[in-house]
Amino acid sequence: NAGVMQNPRHLVRRRGQEARLRCSPMKGHSHVYWYRQLPEEGLKFMVYLQKENIIDESGMPKERFSAEFPKEGPSILRIQQVVRGDSAAYFCASSQIGGTSSYNEQFFGPGTRLTVL
Amino acid sequence: DAKTTQPNSMESNEEEPVHLPCNHSTISGTDYIHWYRQLPSQGPEYVIHGLTSNVNNRMASLAIAEDRKSSTLILHRATLRDAAVYYCILRDGGGYGKLTFGQGTILTVHP
Numbered sequence: 001n002a003g004v005m006q007n008p009r010h011l012v013r014r015r016g017q018e019a020r021l022r023c024s025p026m027k028g029h030s031h032v033y034w035y036r037q038l039p040e041e042g043l044k045f046m047v048y049l050q051k052e053n054i055i056d057e058s059g060m061p062k063e064r065f066s067a068e069f070p071k072e073g074p075s076i077l078r079i080q081q082v083v084r085g086d087s088a089a090y091f092c093a094s095s096q097i098g099g100t101s102s103y104n105e106q107f108f109g110p111g112t113r114l115t116v117l
Numbered sequence: 118d119a120k121t122t123q124p125n126s127m128e129s130n131e132e133e134p135v136h137l138p139c140n141h142s143t144i145s146g147t148d149y150i151h152w153y154r155q156l157p158s159q160g161p162e163y164v165i166h167g168l169t170s171n172v173n174n175r176m177a178s179l180a181i182a183e184d185r186k187s188s189t190l191i192l193h194r195a196t197l198r199d200a201a202v203y204y205c206i207l208r209d210g211g212g213y214g215k216l217t218f219g220q221g222t223i224l225t226v227h228p
Contacts, residue, residue, distance in 0.1 A: 043218040108160030
């Protein structure tokens with residue numbers, strides 16, 4: 001059973017370009033979470049999605065960032081007009097249940113390391 | 118989310134036990150105690166969780182104080198592969214699935 005897959009693993013963009021980060025959850029998982037880890041900082045929650053729905057986006061910057069998890073295909077984290085401060089590792093996690101259960105373990109992907117030149 | 122406090126760093130020797138403490142004095146009755154760890158250049162991985170009773174699994178043991186205001190993650194025989202940042206996280210049993218990470222404890226294991 002393949003784990004959470006993220007691609008690309010490394011992404012380099014110039015200021016002003018768009019970055020698209022993809023996350024394929026584990027088989028059977030319908031809940032996806034995105035986290036960001038800035039250099040020398042801890043992991044910060046960004047957004048929590050269920051198929052076709054955003055459940056919690058309290059950690060998402062108000063501008064330039066968006067996320068989706070379509071019925072078919074991977075979850076996408078999209079960053080428009082990237083700036084140097086967006087350089088970070090972006091981790092995706094998936095879980096089987098999500099929501100109200102505290103038992104459900106989150107399985108993390110290897111991350112996408114975004115560098116903005 | 119209730120706050121947790123962990124030491125910034127700890128050191129251990131290989132094949133010795135490691136006790137990683139976590140204080141959570143404002144824990145509520147419905148909060149579960151979860152531990153995750155993050156190895157260098159990798160995503161976090163689940164280690165263990167508990168509510169009131171001590172818990173054991175293949176990776177570690179979790180000892181929870183009787184008043185639940187603190188807990189200890191125990192690695193019975195540290196290996197070099199256990200060098201990581203360990204995060205103690207409280208999750209409300211009725212809340213959202215997001216994880217709120219603190220600064221964690223950096224564990225260094227010496228050969």
